[in-house]
Amino acid sequence: MKTKIQLLLALLFPILLCAQGVALQQFATGFSRPIDIKHANDSRLFIVEQDGIIKILDDQGNTNSTPFLDIDARVRSTSNEQGLLGLAFDPNYATNNRFYVNYINISGDTVIARFTTSSNPDIADDTSEEILLTVSQPYTNHNGGSLAFGTDGYLYIALGDGGSGGDPDNYAQNLQSHLGKILRIDVSGATGYTVPATNPFVGNVAGLDEIWSYGLRNPWKISFDSDNGELWIGDVGQNNREEINNVPIANAGYNFGWRCYEGNATYNTAGCPAATTTTFPVAEYNYGGSPFRCSITGGYIYRGNMYPNIQGWYIFADYCSNEIGLLEPASGNTWNLTMTGSGFSANISTFGEDMNKELYAAGLSNGTIYKIFDPTLGIEENSLTNNYQLYPNPANDYFQISNQNTASQIKEVVIYSLNGKLISTRRISTENQKITTDKLSNGIYIVQLTSNNDAVSYHKLIKN
Incomplete structure (x- = not known):
């Protein structure tokens, strides 16, 4: 036998490999505008709700009755792109109980803050907040919001260009502004933060010390490849291109091009540096069309073990079309991009990994957490x-x-x-x-x- x-298997699996894709399986419901999914290197998932609450979801899809953190009173979420936007657990969370959040405060500005967990591992101490950084926001949109720790142990902070349309104040290219940037800081000290000496503008008056890279419009979700440590960025376009950037973090000072370029297309090059100094996206897709595409939700490189067919693929989504996007590795360090219907009208707002590197997604409009699976199996x-x-x-x-x-x-x-x-x-x-x-x-x-x-x-x- x-x-x-x-x-x-020999007959069946060649067929499967020719028709690859991913789909969504409902895992948990009952959330209010879920906008981020993270884990603390254990079996729990932490679901960030935009109004200012973080809830714990166990590996069976059950939600704890008491929130992990409730800072709703400190968070402004009246505009569609405001709220509690990002969460990251310290690499040494198991011993120091520290985690970080990115939220819009009542004044409408970005706050990067550190909290600690209480004596109950399922409940944070909401009085422990230490504000590390506040960034003034000129408009209500394009706040970015992602937080993630790189393999270098530093905290990466994704900020949009400050909003409106077309970056009217040229913040993304302005090295004296934190807006439109990826910031990198060292939070390993007892309090506050320091700036890594390898940040590109340390000791250079041309740019702010915290800047690690620049030229982004609205980086909606960043992630690190758990295999090689590279950074992936989903950057929302203006009205023409949605783009995906991928770079190693051993280098710094990348200029991803906005407002000079939208994806690979020229947008407004007045006063811009030479195109040869720009890091262009590894993939892009067009805004508009049918189904209507308008806003990328950045995702993750799949590194789990359950679905070998999609190992090493970058999985993302378009918020408006409800399509799941796939970047499949191709020859010569290139990628093949495909978009597939998810079958849900959920407005995918984020993806997340569990401790086993299996992937999840959140539907902002229906409050549902989904697990990613390979339907060809x-x-x-x-x-x-x-x-x-x-x-x-x-x-x-x-x-x-x-x-x-x-x-x-x-x-x-x-x-x-x-x-x-x-x-x-x-x-x-x-x-x-x-x-x-x-x-x-x-x-x-x-x-x-x-x-x-x-x-x-x-x-x-x-x-x-």
Whole structure:
């Protein structure tokens, strides 16, 4: 039988590899304008709500009744792009209990603040706030908001160009302004922050010490590739291009081009430096069209183990079209971009990783958290007349088999690894019997079902 399984896989998986993509599976509901998803290197997910609340979601999709942090009274969220916008946990959070937030205060300005967790690990101390940096915002939009720690241990802060349209005050190219920049600071000290000596303008009056890179319009979500440490930026365009930037952090001082360029296209080059000094995007897509695309939501490089087909792909979304975007690595350090419908009208506002590097997304308009999965793994090889399905799939502790009847009852369930190794054999006798999976490692398996008339079908099972 092992030979038969290996033959099935050889025939089946080349087909799967030709039709790759991702889809969304509902994981949890009941949130109010979720705008960021982070983990603290444990099984919890921290869901940031725009009004100023952070909630904890466990690995079974249950939400803690008490918020982790509630600073609603300190946060201004009256405009669509204001609010509590970003969260990052200190690399040493397990020992120092420190985390960082990016929010718009009651005056309408950006605040970067540090908090600590209370004696209860599920509740932060809201009196522990230390404001590290305040940046004046001239308009209500283009606030950016992402926070993330790089592999260098420094905190990266993404700020938009200050708003309005077309960057009328040229903040993104102005090195005496924090706006339209990625800032980098060292928060490892007991209080406050210092500036890394490797920041490009340290000791140079031409630019502010905190600036690490510049020339961004509204960087809506940044992330670091957990494999190579490179930075990914989804930068929202004006009315022509949505762009994706990718750079190594070993270097600094990148000029990503705005307002001189929108993506690869010229926008307003008056007073701009030579194009040869600009770091252009690794990918872009057009604003408008049908479905209507208007605002990129930056995502992550997938580095999880559950879906090998999409390993190393950058996954993002368009907020307006509700499409999931994919960047597939191609030859010569290039990327192939595709956009696919998600099937949801959720307005994807953010992506997030869990501690196992599996990906999630949040729907701003419907308050739903989704888990990213590879739908091509749901293709079945079924020789039976009944359309059997495994559920839940992905599974945690068990799965069951649907669409059975008296005439075609499943009598045996055999689980194989992807390389054809026999994992377990189970005889079942009732229609609703559960098949336990709690002893399986996370990953993908092939399940062979044999009916009471000895017909056989094969199904893929994902174990969370």
